[in-house]
Amino acid sequence: MSKIHKIEAMIPKQIEKKKVAAYARVSALTEMTQYSFSAQVNYYSALIQKNPNWKYVGVYADKGITGRSIKKRKEFNRLIDDCNNGKIDLILTKSVSRFARDTVDTLNTIRHLKNIGVDVYFEKENIHSISQEGELLLTFLAAYAQAESENTSENIKWGIRKGFKVGKPNGYKAPYGYKWNGNSYSIVPEQGAIVKEIYKRYLDGEPAYSIAKALKKRGIKGQTGIPMDDSTIRYIVSNISYTGTLLLQKWFFTQNHVRKENKGELPMYAVENMFEPLVSKEDFQKALQIKKERAEAMPNKNPRLTAFSGIVKCGNCGCSVCRRTTRYGKKWVCNAKDRKGMAACDFRDIYEIELEAAATKALAVNEFKEDLVRREVKLITIDNAYIVFNLKDGKKKQILRTYTKGYSGFSCRLFCGNCRKMLEADSRTLSINGQKKRYKIWCCRKCPGQREFDDVIRKATQSLFNEPQCEGLFAQNIEKAIIYNDRIDFYFKEGKVITWEKE
Ligand SMILES: [Zn+2]
Ligand SMILES: [Zn+2]
Structure with a gap:
């Protein structure tokens, strides 16, 4: 006979809602208007009721009295009674000075509430009375609330000394000495x-x-x-x-x-x-x-920000593009690539001179003007093909990236049709048709015969994109190109493959 196991139902434990009340007080002298009074009441009831973790208990409000005449604070007393009867977990109130009559009264009330597990949150001071450090801070604040109303410095000191006597909670270290x-x-x-x-x-x-x-x-x-x-x-x-x-x-x-x-x-x-x-x-x-x-x-630790600082984003991954100093000059690099490498983002670093040249072109001026960039450019996104200037007037200007000497859009993307090894750039002096000339070529280190002129790859790419400045487009769209003796296969990042036949 098989044994039957009882499987307990997996009902999530109901999260108990906090019972929340607010205490508001409007003094007779300064805030006599009915508006101020009802505004406070409305504010608190809305605040409590919109919090899904809170259960609204009510707003307790005393009107037309000053703090000192606590005997007449009917609502305050009702609030404390309800706390004593377990109806309230948390009281929201405006500030320490608005809560109780004076320092001693404030402290006694808060301590009593703390003992019965009721938290008081003072909005102005942004303090919860039950927080570990709350009591000392409250003592100080209550001392000030008292002193502010009486305006005597002796009282402040008295309050502080009293505060000191409360004890030194964790986190209040005496300074060295x-x-x-x-x-x-x-x-x-x-x-x-x-x-x-x-x-x-x-x-x-x-x-x-x-x-x-x-x-x-x-x-x-x-x-x-x-x-x-x-x-x-x-x-x-x-x-x-x-x-x-x-x-x-x-x-x-x-x-x-x-x-x-x-x-x-x-x-x-x-x-x-x-x-x-x-x-x-x-x-x-x-x-x-x-x-x-x-x-x-001291020399300035933070050099002046450039016009590009904070407004350049990587078009590949969305990360910020930040300025770096290299021995070849200032360079802007994608943060993700910088931190996690090429696998995270294949952004091609951009030299500041290229960025400045692009900005000059985008803003249709003769020379680079930093102020103009600050005034007119909102955001710049750069991918391997384009630099896009999003202007403050809503217009967009797209500038093709240029590839300077030594930096090619083809780098790391060309492979040998024979052995699949990555091709490397080289230059050879060749004499073709009797003319000696230096040619840039891409060659395979493993297969001696496998090489291709840069011009040929460029020509193929140009016909592919129908655009003379094609290196950037190549870098942006092509994952790899495999160079065979008779053809080049272009593998697009999006998946398609286009074969270009050599002449
Ligand atoms: Zn990136
Ligand atoms: Zn090879």
């Missing part, structure tokens, strides 16, 4: 002395690499346990932390929880005298100035 003492940063004496030495030498005019070298010789190691290099030295002489100043939001977290350097996306706050300085503010400013002057004196 300091350590986290559970409350704030304190100086590590040996490291502090090194920082002071670095500043002194730098201000005395010593280059960063020389300072790094000297420290390495003495076995001094940086924060990561390896000797400091010149870039670390330059980082130290431009880190404002050493003046006892704390920069808030020097880093921030993106929506995907990626830690990112703040380059102006969000406001940055500098809070002075937060911990014991290693460097005076004057010395720090001097070091910054020296660093700036040295950077300016």
